[in-house]
Amino acid sequence: MFLPPLFVPQMRIRSAQVELVPSAIAIAALLWHARNMNAKLPIEVDPEIMSGTPVFRGTRVPVETLFNYLLDGVSLDEFLDCFPTVRRADAVELLEHFKQEALSEVTS
Numbered sequence: 368m369f370l371p372p373l374f375v376p377q378m379r380i381r382s383a384q385v386e387l388v389p390s391a392i393a394i395a396a397l398l399w400h401a402r403n404m405n406a407k408l409p410i411e412v413d414p415e416i417m418s419g420t421p422v423f424r425g426t427r428v429p430v431e432t433l434f435n436y437l438l439d440g441v442s443l444d445e446f447l448d449c450f451p452t453v454r455r456a457d458a459v460e461l462l463e464h465f466k467q468e469a470l471s472e473v474t475s
Contacts, residue, residue, distance in 0.1 A: 408464060409457035423461075426452040433458055 409424045416422055421430045428450045436446040443462075447455055 409454070409460055423453045423457050426450070428453050430461065433461070 410421050410430055411424045412419055412421050417427055417429060422428055423430060423433075432450070433446060433453075436449070437443070443455075443458060447453060447458065
């Protein structure tokens, strides 16, 4: 299975520094994955919730927000403090799932 690049360098205009941010391809892949592959993941895609943006199940918190926070150097604990509706187990499960997918792709 082909995995798209998860992060791409991008220039932030305000800070004028290059950062790794989730690529549009990775977000599209996440959306496709959430809809088609693993119903066990704690992701929900519903046109009535955040216009179909993948969110943590039972919340209105986009999954992309977790990755953005982590990329900005915010710890998982801080993310969970900011979004108390997201369960720690769901965030960890999602991170572990994509870690395993990325590792299996590298070793294949």
